Amino acid sequence: MIKKLYPKLAFTSMRKNKKLYLPYILTCIGMVMMFYIVAFLYDCSWVQEVRGGALLRTILSLGRGVIGVFSLIFLFYTSAFLSRRRKMEFGLYNILGMDKGNIARVLFWETVMTGGISLAAGLAAGILLSKFAELGLLNLLHRPVTYALTVPLDVVALTAALFALIDLLIFLNTLRQLRITNTIDLLHSEHAGEKPPKANWLVALLGVAALGWAYYTALSIDNPISAFVMFFLAVLMVIVGTYLLFVAGSVAICKILQKNKRYYYNPRHFVFVSSMSYRMKRNGAGLASICILSTMVLVMFSATTCLYVGEEDIIRNRYPRNSTMTLEMKDLASMGAEQAAELKNLAAKAAAESQAEPENILEYRAAGIAGFLTDAYVETDVSAVSGVSLSDYSQVYQIYIMSLEEYNRLTGEKEALSPGETLLCTTESGYDQDTIRVGDAKELVITKVIPKFCFEGMDAQVFPTIVICVPDFAEYVTPLLESDGEDAAALMWYYAFDLEGDDPTHMEITNRIKASLQTLKEDGEAVADFQCGCGAESRSSLYTMNGGLFFLAILLGTVFLAATVIIIYYKQISEGFEDQSRFGIMQKVGMTRKDIRKNINSQMLTVFFLPILAAGLHLVFAFPFLYKILLMFGMNNRPLLVLATAISFGVFALFYSLVYRITSNAYYDIVSNS
């Protein structure tokens, strides 16, 4: 008899508090579902078999980990909110004669019920939707679809085990809280007098400093490698800064406004400013979380959309023509026209075998060398610059030397130079010296800085690149070739062309060229080394990677977005309860319903749109960062990134406003109930 009471009590109290419990159970269901889907995809057999499948699996396992950890944190957060609101009920049980052991039993049944319902429903939804997710992923990867529905039991078991563990931890935590409170506290916990928020100027300033530093770093970094290193530090600083500013900075601003009597004692600002300072003190952390989550969603979305949509751009950047070959020649003699003709013939023959012929040919000869740039000197001796710190990576340059004749031919210009002079082109924002000296070669006077031109992968270089065009190529590079070993310049001959036909044909031809070049290399006369590739070859693995990333962004984006919605909802509900009595008083003192509604509106708008505005600001400052990092993936289409970011933000803002409308109704319901 008494045994049946506990589950019954648990059930009734959940039903009575359905405004609180329903969203919690929905959250649990959503988390279970998402985790199952990602774990399912990770387990799919075809994922392991596709080209680039290993990378795809890594991406998915990363996603699985993120969702697992996030579930733990987030469910803890929401359950803490639940138990805070229910302390009074427990106090009542306690007074009615239930000891803490009995309450613990009620809680246990509650956990079993919420956990059971959400696990069952979540798994059901997950199994149903996993097929859609799989089809979506296949579609993104440009793969043929399959329609068989499988339910791998070990994935089900893994999901069940994880969420049972999370529920257990939450249950234990609630018990711990129950143990350390006494009855009176339980009864009155909602009415503890709240101290007026104090402006913590130091913390607010720290927040400004952290955010300022992160923004400055984001704007000042211009090298992708250091960008990657600084990225994590800057992200951390943005998170810290956002939290500090939302918690302390907002209160400080309210205090400043309160000091201004003329501003403060105005019907429009009076109630608003004073309530805001309390609201921000209580909700600052929640709002900061919303801001960070939104920023993450936005960054992830814009970056992966850009990568996915810009795949062809990326391929074209890496392979300016369908088939490309870069040959490293042994000496200046082998750079002659005779050798070139032989190589061209070799390529043409390989193409002819598949009834194709090279067209839209891009060809040039150059010498390349890497070095460490200080002022106007490039140190090419690696041993001289040992002990370089990571932040100095931005000074490592790739230098290409090209004859003026080649340059004029490539671009159609008619530049003329005398010996000792050069044209200079750089991928970086500017080279502001008047001269340049590379290793042991003679110093050159720069007569003109030329814009970027068609040079292999110039736009998508990870290292900053300088190209110099000299009139006396052979004479100039000789000293650079004479230094020994790895420090020497490499002579290269670049030959690329487009082909008719589809991807397999391109790959056939390229493979034939590869084979012929291999024989040439083994002959050992002219060719020292070679690289040969075609866009078709990397297309499928690129699709797998970018499609996988895009897919993960959609999944995680959905999870974070749902989390944002839940945080907002609980925030609204808890504020509604807190504001209920307050607005009752205001009405008695002579505020009209209209005034009150207007006031609530402006407070809610501020509270709501502050996080998304801050997220927008973060996004603007993250943009240069994002661009640099995408460069490492070979993505250099800036307008596309701008567009992707803008659209992501627009869609997000729209969605956010929708959530605002829906949840604010829940708030009004509670407030107007007084």
Add this chain to the structure above:
Amino acid sequence: MSILEVNGLKKIYTTRFGGAKVEALKNVSFSVEEGEYVAIMGESGSGKTTLLNILAALDKPTGGVVSLDGRELSKIKDSEISAFRRDHLGFVFQDFNLLDTFSLEDNIYLPLVLAGKGYREMRDRLTPIAAQLGIADILKKYPYEVSGGQKQRAAVARALITNPRLILADEPTGALDSKATDELLYLFGEINRSGQTILMVTHSVKAASHAGRVLFIKDGEVFHQIYRGNSANQEMYQKISDTLTVLTTGEGRNEGEARF
């Protein structure tokens, strides 16, 4: 001239499911003259709070007329009612109803800020009131930092600062200890002597004994009333207790305007 006229007031509540009707007020008529200090007494459930809510225009009567300064409350438009309440009535509540997000000073300013007054004018108005109520030193504190008596005095200051025609007090001593009650009642007397009209609802004999006239409500009707005349608080106290004894032991209703 009477400030407040209440004529044949009637209020019937219908329970939510349309069943039984509860008659909270049957037929209440009385008037309050300028400068009067009136207490309304009655037991729980006698209709005191309903009456006060109607007087404060927070609730609408089923029948009868309430007019303040000759204006019928029921004829004031909904959109103006809050402003009317703010400008003509001052409220003191049992549970103070101070906003915990404001300092005492800002709580007192609230009605004036809503009426669009400037800071200088508000401060000039508050200075004498704060001095009279003895709260000048604690104006910067927050409600949670001060005692119940101090909170109630701040609430009185908030009621007075608009120079209302009438102050409505709902069990103002209900949440105070005896010392704070004495202080508050003394202050109410002072305020009344300076010309302020006060209408207080209470079931505390002590509180009522400070008033100039006491109305007794039973079962939704004005059952009886006592004028102070020249009696001291002590005598007034005795008269009220006697009346209450008659009221609760259920003797026949004392018709007319019997004066003691």
